[in-house]
Amino acid sequence: MLDEAKNGEISYVTSDIKTSKGPVQLSEEEIRERMSGNICRCGAYPNIVDAIREVHTGKEVAQTGSL
Amino acid sequence: MRPFKYTPTSTVSAATQKIFANPGAKYLAGGTNLLDLMKEDVEQPNELIDISRLKLTGVKTIVDGTNQGGVLLGALDKNTDTANHPLIRQNFPLLSQAILAGASAQIRNMASNGGNINQRTRCPYFYEVSMPCNKREPGTGCGAIKGINRMHAILGWSEQCVAVHPSDMCIALAALDAVVKVQGPDGKARTIPFLDYHRLPADTPQKDNTLNPGELITAIEIPKNNFANTSYYLKVRDRASYAFALVSVAAALELDGNQIKQVRVALGGMAHKPWRATAAEKFLVGKEATEANFKAAAALEMKQAKPLEHNEFKVELGQRAIARALMQAKTGGKA
Numbered sequence: 001m002l003d004e005a006k007n008g009e010i011s012y013v014t015s016d017i018k019t020s021k022g023p024v025q026l027s028e029e030e031i032r033e034r035m036s037g038n039i040c041r042c043g044a045y046p047n048i049v050d051a052i053r054e055v056h057t058g059k060e061v062a063q064t065g066s067l
Numbered sequence: 068m069r070p071f072k073y074t075p076t077s078t079v080s081a082a083t084q085k086i087f088a089n090p091g092a093k094y095l096a097g098g099t100n101l102l103d104l105m106k107e108d109v110e111q112p113n114e115l116i117d118i119s120r121l122k123l124t125g126v127k128t129i130v131d132g133t134n135q136g137g138v139l140l141g142a143l144d145k146n147t148d149t150a151n152h153p154l155i156r157q158n159f160p161l162l163s164q165a166i167l168a169g170a171s172a173q174i175r176n177m178a179s180n181g182g183n184i185n186q187r188t189r190c191p192y193f194y195e196v197s198m199p200c201n202k203r204e205p206g207t208g209c210g211a212i213k214g215i216n217r218m219h220a221i222l223g224w225s226e227q228c229v230a231v232h233p234s235d236m237c238i239a240l241a242a243l244d245a246v247v248k249v250q251g252p253d254g255k256a257r258t259i260p261f262l263d264y265h266r267l268p269a270d271t272p273q274k275d276n277t278l279n280p281g282e283l284i285t286a287i288e289i290p291k292n293n294f295a296n297t298s299y300y301l302k303v304r305d306r307a308s309y310a311f312a313l314v315s316v317a318a319a320l321e322l323d324g325n326q327i328k329q330v331r332v333a334l335g336g337m338a339h340k341p342w343r344a345t346a347a348e349k350f351l352v353g354k355e356a357t358e359a360n361f362k363a364a365a366a367l368e369m370k371q372a373k374p375l376e377h378n379e380f381k382v383e384l385g386q387r388a389i390a391r392a393l394m395q396a397k398t399g400g401k402a
């Protein structure tokens with residue numbers, strides 16, 4: 001999924017599909033949309049989204065979800 | 068599992084002739100729908116004609132003929148590649164949006180354009196082989212019409228079948244006046260206007276479309292239009308992603324100032340086929356592109372709706388979705 005965004009592949013929630021070129025910035029909404037369908041919607045659980053943001057940005061992201 | 072024969076093919080004529088010779092055979096492309104149906108025992112082909120290696124790929128600008136300046140989609144182009152293609156993103160963003168609203172990335176990576184068009188309904192009574200279903204087994208009755216029919220049709224259904232067509236991509240193709248190119252086992256090619264390709268159930272719901280035996284989709288053409296900056300695909304579903312539409316709307320406008328020169332509205336989740344909202348379109352042409360007019364057009368279209376026991380909500384939802392999609396189209400997809 002990180003590579004797809006890096007290659008500029010768009011998703012349903014990408015706002016500028018006509019004009020965007022190059023890598024798609026992975027907002028939380030983009031991550032949730034792109035991770036849905038991995039098994040089911042479970043791939044978009046809060047801590048999974050946070051973990052992906054952390055890898056994507058290279059910066060630590062506080063994990064917001066609680067079990 | 069039921070045994071079946073696997074037959075790879077390398078030309079369209081070989082594929083069409085092989086399938087014509089065996090009425091129990093099915094074409095296999097991406098397999099994202101057919102293989103599920105085989106696992107559920109809904110489809111029971113005795114032979115799979117693998118067409119996935121045929122050279123029916125490539126998104127191209129059409130350089131001559133009646134649709135000059137439009138675009139040609141390969142039947143075997145993957146949904147993902149079609150949605151991401153620069154020609155589609157630039158000139159037909161409605162189609163990119165609609166494709167990306169469907170299924171998941173993994174499924175879109177496998178699913179072909181032809182297969183998307185030919186996918187079968189997701190009506191649970193069609194999938195559950197212990198239930199009656201006129202589409203799966205003609206003459207057994209419809210389990211859904213008096214069953215749980217929240218997801219089912221409100222337009223164009225019959226006593227025999229209340230299933231809906233599940234595709235998002237097809238709703239955009241219906242709005243964009245696409246044409247389906249097919250080739251038959253006799254080598255003859257023909258083109259079918261998209262709105263004539265799928266059918267309403269009437270008394271033969273087992274027939275999803277108007278293909279003749281053995282015919283194979285080779286390409287899809289979309290004529291040139293001026294909708295690229297003023298179109299929008301709105302999908303309303305039970306959860307934000309990876310779910311079939313309750314209702315969906317493909318809306319496209321061509322404006323002269325604020326006056327509507329041309330308008331296209333197609334509806335998903337409402338009928339056995341992609342539904343072109345011709346009453347709404349006719350009302351809107353020549354009028355101002357205002358919210359009041361969009362609402363009036365939507366109300367006019369939904370007047371024809373005949374809801375079932377559990378889906379009356381779709382009438383108002385559909386009406387609001389049409390008006391909202393047109394407003395979004397007007398502003399180029401921005402709310």
